[in-house]
Amino acid sequence: MAEASRTSEARRDAVFGRWVVFSPARSRRPTDLKSHNPTGNPSPGPGAGAPKPSCPFCAGRESECAPQIFRVPPDDALPWRIRVIENLYPALRRDIEPPPEPEVVDGEAEAEEQPGELAVRGFGFHDVVIETPRHDVRLWDLGAEGVRDVLLAYAARVRQLREHPAVKYVQVFKNHGASAGASMAHSHSQMLGTPFVPPSVTSRLNCMKEVFDRSGNCSLCEIRSKDTLISETPNFSAIVPFAASYPFEIWIIPQQHLSYFHEIDEDKALDLGSLLKTMLQKLSKQLNDPPFNFMIHSAPFGLSSSCLPYTHWFLQIVPQLSVIGGFELGSGCYINPVLPEDAAKILRELDCS
Amino acid sequence: MAEASRTSEARRDAVFGRWVVFSPARSRRPTDLKSHNPTGNPSPGPGAGAPKPSCPFCAGRESECAPQIFRVPPDDALPWRIRVIENLYPALRRDIEPPPEPEVVDGEAEAEEQPGELAVRGFGFHDVVIETPRHDVRLWDLGAEGVRDVLLAYAARVRQLREHPAVKYVQVFKNHGASAGASMAHSHSQMLGTPFVPPSVTSRLNCMKEVFDRSGNCSLCEIRSKDTLISETPNFSAIVPFAASYPFEIWIIPQQHLSYFHEIDEDKALDLGSLLKTMLQKLSKQLNDPPFNFMIHSAPFGLSSSCLPYTHWFLQIVPQLSVIGGFELGSGCYINPVLPEDAAKILRELDCS
Numbered sequence: 001m002a003e004a005s006r007t008s009e010a011r012r013d014a015v016f017g018r019w020v021v022f023s024p025a026r027s028r029r030p031t032d033l034k035s036h037n038p039t040g041n042p043s044p045g046p047g048a049g050a051p052k053p054s055c056p057f058c059a060g061r062e063s064e065c066a067p068q069i070f071r072v073p074p075d076d077a078l079p080w081r082i083r084v085i086e087n088l089y090p091a092l093r094r095d096i097e098p099p100p101e102p103e104v105v106d107g108e109a110e111a112e113e114q115p116g117e118l119a120v121r122g123f124g125f126h127d128v129v130i131e132t133p134r135h136d137v138r139l140w141d142l143g144a145e146g147v148r149d150v151l152l153a154y155a156a157r158v159r160q161l162r163e164h165p166a167v168k169y170v171q172v173f174k175n176h177g178a179s180a181g182a183s184m185a186h187s188h189s190q191m192l193g194t195p196f197v198p199p200s201v202t203s204r205l206n207c208m209k210e211v212f213d214r215s216g217n218c219s220l221c222e223i224r225s226k227d228t229l230i231s232e233t234p235n236f237s238a239i240v241p242f243a244a245s246y247p248f249e250i251w252i253i254p255q256q257h258l259s260y261f262h263e264i265d266e267d268k269a270l271d272l273g274s275l276l277k278t279m280l281q282k283l284s285k286q287l288n289d290p291p292f293n294f295m296i297h298s299a300p301f302g303l304s305s306s307c308l309p310y311t312h313w314f315l316q317i318v319p320q321l322s323v324i325g326g327f328e329l330g331s332g333c334y335i336n337p338v339l340p341e342d343a344a345k346i347l348r349e350l351d352c353s
Numbered sequence: 354m355a356e357a358s359r360t361s362e363a364r365r366d367a368v369f370g371r372w373v374v375f376s377p378a379r380s381r382r383p384t385d386l387k388s389h390n391p392t393g394n395p396s397p398g399p400g401a402g403a404p405k406p407s408c409p410f411c412a413g414r415e416s417e418c419a420p421q422i423f424r425v426p427p428d429d430a431l432p433w434r435i436r437v438i439e440n441l442y443p444a445l446r447r448d449i450e451p452p453p454e455p456e457v458v459d460g461e462a463e464a465e466e467q468p469g470e471l472a473v474r475g476f477g478f479h480d481v482v483i484e485t486p487r488h489d490v491r492l493w494d495l496g497a498e499g500v501r502d503v504l505l506a507y508a509a510r511v512r513q514l515r516e517h518p519a520v521k522y523v524q525v526f527k528n529h530g531a532s533a534g535a536s537m538a539h540s541h542s543q544m545l546g547t548p549f550v551p552p553s554v555t556s557r558l559n560c561m562k563e564v565f566d567r568s569g570n571c572s573l574c575e576i577r578s579k580d581t582l583i584s585e586t587p588n589f590s591a592i593v594p595f596a597a598s599y600p601f602e603i604w605i606i607p608q609q610h611l612s613y614f615h616e617i618d619e620d621k622a623l624d625l626g627s628l629l630k631t632m633l634q635k636l637s638k639q640l641n642d643p644p645f646n647f648m649i650h651s652a653p654f655g656l657s658s659s660c661l662p663y664t665h666w667f668l669q670i671v672p673q674l675s676v677i678g679g680f681e682l683g684s685g686c687y688i689n690p691v692l693p694e695d696a697a698k699i700l701r702e703l704d705c706s
């Protein structure tokens with residue numbers, strides 16, 4: 001029978017307003033939780049650096065990719081370290097006319113029959129960031145400067161996309177490992193510039209506004225609990241959030257109250273790069289090289305200045321250890337077998353040096 | 354390069370208010386989309402009916418299960434066809450004191466430091482419905498009457514849970530196949546009675562209220578588009594929703610405006626049972642026996658009568674064909690490679706008789 005001594009608890013977070021059920025009795029000890037689908041991307045070893053014959057993201061295969069947007073370093077005479085390119089199979093398309101305003105399906109008449117339903121042309125930008133020319137290098141194999149440069153490449157591209165009046169938000173994200181959605185093994189991330197503010201962004205802003213209206217505080221500035229801290233740098237804190245939806249989920253939060261990721265400077269990007277590298281190393285070591293996603297949660301463009309006091313960007317890392325079932329799909333409420341305090345302690349004490 | 358002729362489109366639905374990006378260019382032809390993880394549960398064949406040695410849900414192994422709540426038929430002298438039992442590893446626990454009202458973490462003082470964050474004791478009910486005594490029978494292998502009885506068992510248990518003053522909502526759901534979360538292969542469903550209204554329920558109600566306030570119509574009563582209809586019975590319509598988040602997602606909607614699933618009567622349950630059976634057969638045949646989830650979306654208990662005009666229950670079926678990536682996790686916006694019109698046409702024309 002279930003271990004009656006371990007308590008269940010339901011928690012609601014102050015950023016997304018989501019309920020999460022913590023149910024330690026549904027799992028083994030948190031330290032025993034390991035990925036069943038290790039991504040198995042090899043660390044650089046003997047024979048390292050050779051391009052993989054079929055991989056268009058490897059050095060030397062640039063012609064098999066969709067057009068390049070920019071590269072690092074910019075000088076074509078030097079070998080590239082990072083390439084930002086168009087996605088060959090874009091979900092949203094830069095080559096169609098942007099919708100001036102959300103349009104109503106098939107004109108006004110039908111709109112009256114179908115209230116609430118909206119369709120807009122699939123305009124938008126879908127880019128890929130190739131983080132390294134080498135097939136066998138993972139993001140956290142790069143030095144802190146290498147991770148910094150990837151973060152700066154994200155920021156530079158977001159600043160370009162922000163110039164487009166129809167782009168309302170840019171979602172930067174990384175898929176690592178097939179069960180985290182990655183169809184390409186070569187280390188990369190993606191970003192989508194959308195002509196609408198996505199649903200989770202709207203609900204995050206609404207929740208943080210509510211907290212601010214009630215308390216005068218920004219939800220993310222208020223996260224100061226020692227319990228859930230993993231590590232700190234001069235500019236960032238890495239924590240397991242109070243109501244983490246996923247086991248061993250990590251948030252990296254700038255200590256300064258800042259709305260937009262894309263305004264990050266080189267020093268802070270280096271600081272973030274080193275912390276991100278450490279967190280990915282810890283997850284890889286603790287959880288048996290799990291598939292994972294990370295997402296940068298920033299503010300939508302063109303926010304009125306009254307929204308700035310409660311918008312605070314952060315980076316969320318989600319290791320993929322369990323499958324989502326019908327309860328989560330139906331209710332939007334997650335069941336997490338690992339208490340954030342336990343996960344934070346394990347990650348805090350894990351030595352990756 | 355991507356097939357430029359196929360259009361991308363972003364759509365927002367009128368029930369959850371979610372944006373979905375339709376991107377046919379990211380996939381093969383919709384008819385080619387098949388599950389890579391067929392669940393491979395055998396149809397009854399030679400040697401059928403034998404219990405699986407290790408399965409506690411099989412007939413004869415009742416003593417290995419957590420306590421029974423009720424059975425169908427009730428008469429113990431007859432063999433059971435359906436059992437509703439407690440979950441052995443419950444996410445929420447019936448044996449702890451229910452929270453009278455959501456509590457604030459560690460009393461008022463800290464609540465002021467952590468606005469928005471809430472923790473409540475993990476009280477609730479987590480039950481399992483064993484849909485058949487036989488290990489090799491899937492839900493859609495039962496006759497329409499058999500599926501009806503499963504639906505009536507759900508409804509009866511929801512009515513029992515509704516009597517508990519601390520239960521605010523019951524999420525009924527089914528996981529079929531490992532990649533849809535199922536840890537047990539024997540055909541079963543689950544339900545969780547929660548001491549809070551889950552986030553997706555709140556956002557669904559808010560969205561439907563907004564539509565109603567603007568148009569005077571219930572979002573689900575308004576779904577009448579011939580394009581996306583798969584099949585109709587006297588009481589129910591099976592459609593692919595206008596802004597389906599997942600390829601080949603199906604909604605079964607009562608034609609009459611009804612807020613609560615648990616008030617269903619025997620005739621309507623038979624009608625729904627036969628339509629649900631057909632839809633599961635169609636998905637299995639078209640998509641190579643895919644893992645799937647289904648969820649019943651009903652109204653929270655104790656809704657004020659002013660909410661009834663815009664609450665309308667329905668059943669959502671989601672085949673699991675692709676992995677969710679960082680874009681979906683971060684933005685709450687889904688990328689669906691199959692247009693609902695195409696999926697509905699394929700499912701409508703598929704013969705399962």
Ligand SMILES: Nc1ncnc2c1ncn2[C@@H]1O[C@H](COP(=O)(O)OP(=O)(O)O[C@H]2O[C@H](CO)[C@@H](O)[C@H](O)[C@H]2O)[C@@H](O)[C@H]1O
Nearest residue numbers: 056064065066087088089175181182183184676678679680
């Ligand atoms: N030669 C080339 N030049 C340029 N680009 C190329 C290319 N070859 C491939 N690509 C693109 O590179 C990207 C690689 O992305 P990922 O491996 O992270 O996941 P993908 O986008 O396939 O889908 C995952 O992420 C999305 C978004 O979260 C989910 O919708 C989906 O289900 C999940 O599998 C793909 O989008 C692909 O279109």
Ligand SMILES: Nc1ncnc2c1ncn2[C@@H]1O[C@H](COP(=O)(O)OP(=O)(O)O[C@H]2O[C@H](CO)[C@@H](O)[C@H](O)[C@H]2O)[C@@H](O)[C@H]1O
Nearest residue numbers: 323325326327409417418419440441442528534535536537
């Ligand atoms: N002898 C016994 N007596 C009584 N009950 C028994 C039992 N043996 C097992 N059980 C219970 O039977 C249930 C079977 O459920 P499923 O196979 O549908 O998925 P599970 O709940 O494991 O998790 C899936 O669904 C949940 C909810 O969606 C997700 O959180 C999770 O990630 C996903 O894998 C389990 O909850 C288990 O606790």
